[in-house]
Amino acid sequence: MKIVADQKIPFLEGVFTGSATLIALPAKEITPEVVHDADALLTRTTIHCTEELLNNSSVRFISTCTIGYDHIDTKYCQEHGIQWQNAPGCNAGSVGEYFAGVIAALTQYKGYDFKDKTVGIVGVGNTGKAVLNVCNALGIKTLLNDPPRARAEKENSSFVSLDTIASECDVITFHVPLYKEGEDKTLHLADANFFHKLKKKPLIINACRGPVIDNTALLEAKQNGLISDYVLDCWEKEPEINPELLKECAIATPHIAGYSYDGKSKATRMGVEAIANFFHIDINTTGIVPPAPESPEIDLSTFATNPIEQAILHAFDPMEKDAIMRSMPDKFEWMRTHYKHPREFMAYTIINCPSHLQAPFKALGFEIK
Incomplete structure (x- = not known):
């Protein structure tokens, strides 16, 4: 064979x-x-x-x-x-932690405040659920949009329309598969029409498939003040990156959200x-084990402010990847191939953790000592 x-x-x-x-x-x-x-x-x-x-x-x-x-x-x-x-759900945890890293980086480095904000999650499959878990752990309000699930779970009233997401959310993050046609078409799900429906100048995040967002319309929305910022891990027409799109991006990474x-x-x-x-063959999976992180313990006593955000950034800091991408935008595939894969939060242990922070850290997946 x-x-x-x-x-x-x-x-x-x-x-x-x-x-x-x-x-x-x-x-x-x-x-x-x-x-x-x-x-x-x-x-x-x-x-x-x-x-x-x-x-x-x-x-x-x-x-x-x-x-x-x-x-x-x-x-x-x-x-x-x-x-x-x-392999459905194989990297859902990684994408959820990418989202956590984005929230932490924007808070720690760029002064964002996500308290009292509403995150709209578009697509609530395995990765969307992982993002929802991060929002719940951080105490961030969410609205959920997933038409296939809404139809299948008619008794579940928790899903809202995309128009509701557009009008009520301060952050909109996309986690849908790429469907080029059909009832649940997601190609250019966020197009010029979508951006013109936005009410709160939200932050836009794409960590699913590049063509889910019309990148030309996205750039125009930023330039015209329809959105406050955008974070892209997935790019339309990648590995070819629009330099102007990259320049305007708050955090830019080379399609590595799922690469833990x-x-x-x-x-x-x-x-x-x-x-x-x-x-019906035998296989040996004992060698499929990720390596330990270089610094598996995170001491909260070393952080003067934002201990949760700084612990997240210890495990995964998207700004490090952003700096590399801006320095060599023409090396998109090279960056993916030579990417230093992070470990997920479960591989890290929090020490000197105050009792009031233990619940959110555990919800995020960290170990507590």
């Missing part, structure tokens, strides 16, 4: 030993000739699983170590008997387990 994998998927060494031959290559080297006699593909979004790659191959199963699957031609796969599986070591290890585990379950 032959499995072809993207070389950048971590923790694969020894996983398939004794059960399958693993061929790990750079994405650009995974060609029709390479996959011709493969049984399975283990992919990221960098490998486009289309007819061009799959035609006349023996591939029976595609496992992508990502939440998104728009790099897989699902229609072609269905028509040719190729099954596939994504924990998210990566979970994605790999889900990806290889999907292959094992499909082909």
Whole structure:
């Protein structure tokens, strides 16, 4: 049995030993000739699983170590008997903690005050729920928009319309998949029409898919005073970045919100387990373990102000990534490939924590000593 994998998927060494031959290559080297006699593909979004790659191959199963699957031609796969599986929720915690890092950085470095503000969460699946958990831990009011869930959970009155989000929220953060058509189309969900409905000049955050926000309309909204600021991790037409869009951005990062070591290890585990379950083979997952952080203890007695925000920034500081991106905007993919993956909050222990702060730290996922 032959499995072809993207070389950048971590923790694969020894996983398939004794059960399958693993061929790990750079994405650009995974060609029709390479996959011709493969049984399975283990992919990221960098490998486009289309007819061009799959035609006349023996591939029976595609496992992508990502939440998104728009790099897989699902229609072609269905028509040719190729099954596939994504890794839903694999990096949800990482995206939630990216949001926490953004809130902490804007508070600590730029003087934002999120007390008495309302955050609108657009898309309340796995990642949206993680963001909701962060808001609850920090005591920030939220409004939730998720039309598919609203239809499925008719008795649940907690969801509001996108127009309500536009009129009532001080922060609007997007966590939806990219759907290019259909009832729940999200391509350019935030377009010029959306921005003109905004009432409170909100902060806009995109950590899902670049084309969910019309970037031209976003820039115009900032220049015309319809929004106060924006934070982008996902960019339309990435890796090509509009220099003016980058210049106006409050925090800019190269699509790494879901790139924690924990998210990566979970994605790999889900990806290889999907292959094992499909082909009924044995695998060894004991090596899929993220490394310990360099400084796993956070001493709150060293912080004079904003202890929660500073502890968050100890674990993940988006401004460090922002500085790198501004210094080399033409190296978008290089920055993603060479990214130093952070550990999630669960890997850190808070010491000298006052009793009144223990509940929020625990809710965020930190250990307390």
